[in-house]
Amino acid sequence: MCGISVRPKKYGSDSLISYRGPDITKVKEVEDYTFIFHRLAIVDTSHAGDQPFEDNRWVLMCNGEIFNYKQLKQVYTDYPYISHSDCEVIIPVLENHRLVEACNVLDGEFAFVAYDKRHKRVIAARDPMGIRPLFYGYTKEGQIAFASEMKDLIKFCDKVNPFPPGHYYNGEDIKPFCELYRLPGGKQYDMDKILTNIRNILTASVVKRLDADVPIGYLLSGGLDSSLVCAIAQRHTVKPITTFAIGLEVNPIDLKYAKQVADYLGTDHHEVIFTYQDIKDILKTIIWHTETWDVTTIRASTPMFLLCKYIRENTDIRVVLSGEVSDELFGYKYTDYAPTATAFQKESQKRIKELYMYDVLRADRCIAANSLEARVPFSDKQFVTYVMEIEPELKLNTYNMGKYLLRKAFDGSDYLPAEILFRDKAAFSDAVGHGLVDCLIEMAEERYTDAEFAEKSAKYTDNRPLTKEGLMYREMFNEMFPNHDHVICGYWLPNREWPNCDLDDPSARHLPNYGASGE
Template structure:
């Protein structure tokens, strides 16, 4: 995983000055945390186009980017992983002789052969890349936006592309700056072109019958392919359904391969809901389990640094990224570079508690599509940036293209919450797909456990005391004039105001503020994003008490992540 920065100079005379390479390198180093292993650069002397790369070595550990094609002016930089690169080398690209085993290399050779943005559709993986092919230039982003990418145009007409906004905000913020749309590529002649147009974008086509075997097998395949690495791998294990399933699948395959199996979880203390459940899952799976704790004071102390890394003022993202930042730091200190995680399942299957309130199947399906399409602004952004702050790559099997095709086209009536032991259970279809008594993937109380938001699951005091702290930092007078100071996405709570003010200190342009979308639950009177704000969660607490009084395990309803990030 890496950081990329690319500059294109128009050939029509509108670009009045070529960008200096040394200046480009300086700006690229603002994201050096994304790639501490190597940094490389290339400038086309004729056109002035530039490629800069900060590398976290995962595949072919000695490889340095940009990677050259068959000619010196054929170059590519890439952030992400191409899981089918071996297949491409032996099929579509079999006539080419390549110099590395790095997965990124296939991108420039695909372009040499096809000379079209449609190469993106041949790539199975996640990516943000930019390439130079002589006088030609192209940039692209993966289908869902798992990898971040920003686009801007500076006042001298130069086009810029970077993994993180901070690289180009001061250059482009007064002119044009936006997030590069997922599932698109860009060329000077075509502009933005949408190459990813899956059938599931049309909600009326979600009519497939429930196929538990297909769901199970495609998720297994998606997880196994993401074990591709020349660097050490771990699993994020929050103890919730999504991360636990990914961990269980990965552990089975890693054990077959003789690979070490390490799992990681975090909480405020040893009694945090996440740590209790994760401990149980780790014991069941037999992993080498590591726990991390942080204090509320420590969380508050890193907020300014964290928001600089996240490049968002979305309250949900900041709440959930704080524990993930501390956990990724511990993982990095242990020498792990890659972790698997459970992002995307709640969007695909309507797992957030507010989905219980969906008025009908049609609206349920529309909301799952909307949420998946917005992952690049929320869970994917949070997972990538909070972990890449400590140079850790996060891989997300639920967002595999094949798995998405199966799950998203399943008729919505099969994905809505269903009854289980007297209560309505979200993501019933996913749980049932892995409910295999003869060869269990998880303990039953984990498989059927209700979730809370990740920021809740690490310990309720985190959000409560964060809100209390922020309230003390913001006056009533400031709140009264919030709309004047922040007309776009005006903060409506003191917590949101405080976070927004910190963001504004780092990124002062209006364009930067417009890159952010706020995560707000639907069909819920209380707009606080915490899972505890939903009545379904409150009912589960009552059920938990009854279950405990009857002498059964309370883990089932102690809950995990409404946004199961780990």
């Protein structure tokens, strides 16, 4: 995880995102642009791996990991590499391909900006799932600028936008190179093959993310997704992996299940407890780092930020693997109410398209704010492609168990015990302890009377806050980032057109099928 910032020279080199890369900051002036790179050294931790990389034609900065860099180096053997960094290989890839082709050659989680000396242009690209963040804006002179976070651009760009995932900028236009959310279902029907491929592709996705020259840790909630990531990693690691779980001081639901998984796998397990006071103290910091006003994102970011803060302050771990993106592929609690298979597929497409504004944003910001790198196996391009192409009828919850295909793919093996593999789990912001959400709601209730809420929420013509909690976040966000509400498209909520899903609060606790999830 690193931080990149590119702007016209006249705007200097001051940057607000150095925490993304505390190991070293490099500033390079190229023609009329200043390139700023904050490095968190992960692969080739020597100074040879410092960026920007430069040759006779290109100046390149990349925040991310290129997982197929060793294979690519075997293809582009004539290039005079100066490092063992995974990102340097992007230069010969750019040299040998059109930009749209180059982006598809790369297998990784990346956001890069480069200057092409030959054509005197700035180019950029972002990975198909948007795992690595990138924003852009235009100065009053009409010049484009880029940065890993919005806050590094708003001082000289009137309007900053998220750079769309799976797109590239060619010096003139922003165009798509890979739009995974457009994939239709219906190409994969054979259940036995589907289960085998889910297991094999996910395993490969985890394994490719174990390449690092620094220690790796794992976020473990005890739920299906994070437990599978840990189980696969442990099977491909000689020593016990290091796992971390967090829970509220009162009734921390997740902790007992995380310990059960950790004990089964034999991990080096750490538990972190946070308090109601921590929730209150950290709220504005969460909004500053996440750059969002979404209720779900802020709720879930609170324990995740605190857990990553503990990891950074108490260990030498610099990379963490997490379980995001599984829900968007296999379903949430509310997708049990999808009226048809077609509706389920459309909802999954919508969630994949918007993911970079919600769960992926949360994972990046909470982890990067604490100078760590996130890796997300479920976001792997091959894995997402395969699951999206499965016949959607098979992904509907007709099995009395959500995410059945993912669970069944690992059933009958010794990856996880059945009681974990087939346990129904609450969402992260509820499962760390119901008191987290209750505390945040109470803070908002104390802040506004009913009359004040009605008056202040009415001022928002787009995405009017539905609750006092939503209004509280929106006002805090606007104090920090005025006139930038557009950076997300709305509140994350279940599909309100479906049965039982017309809710103002995103918590699954309000769904009829919540059941034993929170026990």
